[in-house]
Amino acid sequence: MAIDAGEIERLIKAGLPDAQVRIDDLRGDGDHYAATIISAAFKGKTRVQQHQMVYAALQGRMGNELHALALQTAAPQD
């Protein structure tokens, strides 16, 4: 089952309102995406915690409708 890029971005922004999000559809199949996310909420968090915050924003879709989402997360540079 596929999910579109706009929906992924919407969910991430709903969970992390200040986030800058870029989604790339890696194969054009609506099933393999890469997301780059920058949010002040990531500051002081480990990478594992940052990714967990994104997964939380996706409300259980990761690993289900969304098979593959390569994540890159960072806090904004001061």
Add this chain to the structure above:
Amino acid sequence: MADQVTERIKQDITDNQVLLYMKGTPVFPQCGFSAAVVQILTTMGVKFKGIDVLADPEIREGIKVFSQWPTIPQLYVKGEFVGGCDIVREMYESGELQEYMKDHGVAAKA
């Protein structure tokens, strides 16, 4: 999650200093993301044990709840969750994973 499953996971990540929950086996990975992590560990010369979640549906679901992490593979070192494929790859490319192994007393090639 059944307590038994949690107990098994705790036991496994304690008994094996480097443990990878993966799809397939280290010799025959069944998923590109699992294969990528196997390749990194192999290149680094790190000895690890693989647990095939496809062979065990209880562990497959249990590990996701245990780590609050929705995807496989998952790498554990000395009982600590390191990350999935993206994090392991990023750490490897920056040299951080090599440092991490060293700090945790795991033999790896420089």
